[in-house]
Amino acid sequence: MPQQFGFTPQLSTTHQLLRVVEYINEGKNSNLVIATIFLDIAKAFDKVWIEGLIHKLIAYKFPQYIIEIIQSYLTKRHFTVLDKNSDSTPRNLQAGVPEGGILAPIIFVLFMKDIPQVRNIILSLYADGTAILSKGKTPDEAILPLQNYLKNLEFWLVRWKIKLNVDKTEVILFNEKNDDWPKVKVYGTPIEWKKEVKHLGVVLDKQLNFRAHTIQIKEKYN
Numbered sequence: 280m281p282q283q284f285g286f287t288p289q290l291s292t293t294h295q296l297l298r299v300v301e302y303i304n305e306g307k308n309s310n311l312v313i314a315t316i317f318l319d320i321a322k323a324f325d326k327v328w329i330e331g332l333i334h335k336l337i338a339y340k341f342p343q344y345i346i347e348i349i350q351s352y353l354t355k356r357h358f359t360v361l362d363k364n365s366d367s368t369p370r371n372l373q374a375g376v377p378e379g380g381i382l383a384p385i386i387f388v389l390f391m392k393d394i395p396q397v398r399n400i401i402l403s404l405y406a407d408g409t410a411i412l413s414k415g416k417t418p419d420e421a422i423l424p425l426q427n428y429l430k431n432l433e434f435w436l437v438r439w440k441i442k443l444n445v446d447k448t449e450v451i452l453f454n455e456k457n458d459d460w461p462k463v464k465v466y467g468t469p470i471e472w473k474k475e476v477k478h479l480g481v482v483l484d485k486q487l488n489f490r491a492h493t494i495q496i497k498e499k500y501n
Contacts, residue, residue: 295405296479299412302401303453303487306414313453314421316429316463316470317478318409321442324383325375328440329353332390339389352382395435400428405479418452418460426463433466449476453485 299315306313320326332353336346353376376383396402401412411428415421436443443465450463451473462469475484475491482492 295403295410296481298401298403299410299478299483300487302412302414303483307454307487310454311414311416312418312421312455313412313414314418314425314463315410315412315451315453315476316425316465317449317476318411318465319444319447320409321444324387326440326442327376327387327390329375331439332386335390335393339392349382349386353386390439393435395428395431397424397428397431399424408479410478418455418457421452422461422463429463429465445470449473451476451483451485453483453487455485 303313303315329350333346333350336349376386391404394402394404399413401410403410403412411425411432413421413425413428415424435441445465445468448465448470450470452458452460458472458474460472462471464470475482477483482489482495484491
């Protein structure tokens, strides 16, 4: 899964940022516009659909004993609700992986492994944060493939019961001063174009000159 930089040996947030920045700079050097959307998966670890995960492991041709170990690890967990001084009847957890558990990151990466990919779109993931980039000679040319990809992605997300934090979704047009272009829609919701976005702790502005990030760092330590 080359686009996943989270929970992967010898890869980090730095590698994720480098992939995104290099793609944007390549576009700028060719006088192209880069349309980018940053998505956030809601409660990523807590909402992993266990039945769907097992289905994927079978499709990936994992050995049966490995599948049984993972299934046991995920399904033999219970929870209770404390109401005043009494506990509810224990219930089985139907979704999620134990965050902080040694297998949790690996399981999450496997669950996201078959995320849709197309040639004219760059996909870059770090854990539950996703950057999707498209470039073109004009803003329209960059936006259209991105919107088409999002339609396919929405079907995949619904199929595997993955929810997005639409209110945390951000879009930006790099190498384009004007923001008066058709808005990208996520689940039918138009997303306003941003002047700058924050990704993995770094502020990225439309010209990718890192001035906004530098100003923020100065303000933090002054």
